[in-house]
Amino acid sequence: xxxxxxxQRSPITFNGPLEAGIRAVSILGAAYPQTYDLQRLVALDYLxxxxxxxxxxxxxxxxxxxxxxxxxxxxxxxxxxLLLMMTRHLIExxxxxxxxxxxxxxxxxxxxxxxxxxxxxxxxxRAAWLLEAxxxxxxxxxxxxMHRFFDKWVEEFQHVEQSLGGEA
Numbered sequence: 001x002x003x004x005x006x007x008q009r010s011p012i013t014f015n016g017p018l019e020a021g022i023r024a025v026s027i028l029g030a031a032y033p034q035t036y037d038l039q040r041l042v043a044l045d046y047l048x049x050x051x052x053x054x055x056x057x058x059x060x061x062x063x064x065x066x067x068x069x070x071x072x073x074x075x076x077x078x079x080x081x082l083l084l085m086m087t088r089h090l091i092e093x094x095x096x097x098x099x100x101x102x103x104x105x106x107x108x109x110x111x112x113x114x115x116x117x118x119x120x121x122x123x124x125x126r127a128a129w130l131l132e133a134x135x136x137x138x139x140x141x142x143x144x145x146m147h148r149f150f151d152k153w154v155e156e157f158q159h160v161e162q163s164l165g166g167e168a
Contacts, residue, residue: 015077016077017077017080017081017083018084019081020045020077020078020080020081021085021090022120023081023123024041024045024078024081024082024085024102025091025104025108025111025112026048026123026124026126026127027041027045027048027127027130027131028091028103028108029104029108029109029112029124030127030128030130030131031103031104031135032104032108033103033104034103034131034136035094035102035103036101036103037099037100037101037102038075038078038079038082038100040139041078041082041102042075042078043142043146046074047130047134048123048126048127048130049061051126051129051130053149054133054134054145055133056126056129057125057126060122060123060126086105088105089105089106089107090107090111091103091104091108092104112124
């Protein structure tokens with residue numbers, strides 16, 4: 001029975017709420033006391049595993065054929081991840097007239113100091129690098145950085161579409 005169930009379900013490596021939640025805690029822990037809205041966290045989640053794309057250390061995750069598609073599916077995943085991490089006080093949500101933002105929770109420092117796997121240490125190092133490089137950018141400056149990616153991804157998508165026989 002267990003074999004049947006494991007054959008029917010394939011693991012969602014790196015892309016479940018737990019994994020995305022750990023990435024969010026790493027980002028918010030490195031940024032503390034800075035807070036970020038969901039949109040910025042979605043972009044930072046992508047950049048965290050693709051730091052080489054912004055001149056940082058090597059990417060943690062393998063490349064995907066179409067980066068824009070990867071970014072599009074992250075929003076719901078990051079929302080679920082934030083909710084999960086809030087249940088463990090690893091992330092806190094602030095609601096103000098300006099909107100909803102998130103910060104590292106009361107247990108984030110303890111959690112981050114206890115991680116010891118090679119992957120999680122690399123994740124923490126990249127989060128620190130990413131926040132040092134991009135964390136203090138204004139929304140407008142950060143949008144400019146992300147627009148450079150979108151322009152590159154549009155070209156990438158058009159190239160894929162052409163190779164599949166579509167019109168450019």
